[in-house]
């Protein structure tokens with residue numbers, strides 16, 4: 001299969017600056033790439049949020065803040081690519097270049113592209129562009145909830161959702177630079193229009209392999 005994985009910075013870089021988890025995720029991606037074509041889009045995590053916060057204090061506009069975020073996602077992507085033998089040590093800045101690199105390499109790792117959304121949307125657009133069979137969204141939460149489970153203990157987790165319902169749920173969230181929605185609105189819309197099989201799940205080592213096998217506990221999005 002052709003797989004696009006959105007690996008949140010808050011997942012991959014959660015033990016920054018030690019970054020021991022990165023090795024585990026890299027090994028998992030290498031194993032998956034033996035049988036599949038893999039694209040990974042890496043997020044910015046806390047470091048991106050810190051940069052954005054500092055810029056906001058001096059009244060930087062959202063596009064500038066997004067640009068800072070993109071820079072951090074690309075740095076994280078290069079660090080992750082360095083951990084993966086079967087990935088080029090180049091972080092593509094466009095979908096075209098990502099596709100080109102995938103003709104030569106089993107794994108392609110990239111970060112963000114342009115302002116106005118998060119790497120979830122970048123990954124969803126990449127999935128559409130390369131004609132992915134599956135879009136795997138590894139996040140800090142174990143699925144899509146009716147409300148933010150960190151703030152509202154009564155929030156319920158959806159095992160399955162129609163793409164249209166996902167769009168309705170995330171429409172309630174905000175679209176500011178560095179915002180912290182489970183999936184951003186553009187990503188949800190792209191998932192809806194592309195009809196690509198999608199799963200949102202907790203990004204811990206081992207779960208990506210389970211997701212590829214259709215066995216992870218998370219929220220499965222149906223067209």
Ligand code: UTP
Nearest residue numbers: 008009043044045066069112113115118119178
């Ligand atoms: P992330 O994708 O990391 O956002 O991009 P996130 O929701 O904080 O995800 P985690 O924490 O990594 O899981 C960080 C910021 O970079 C900008 C946005 O401002 C985003 O909030 N960005 C990223 C873009 O503007 N365009 C992109 O393509 C990617």
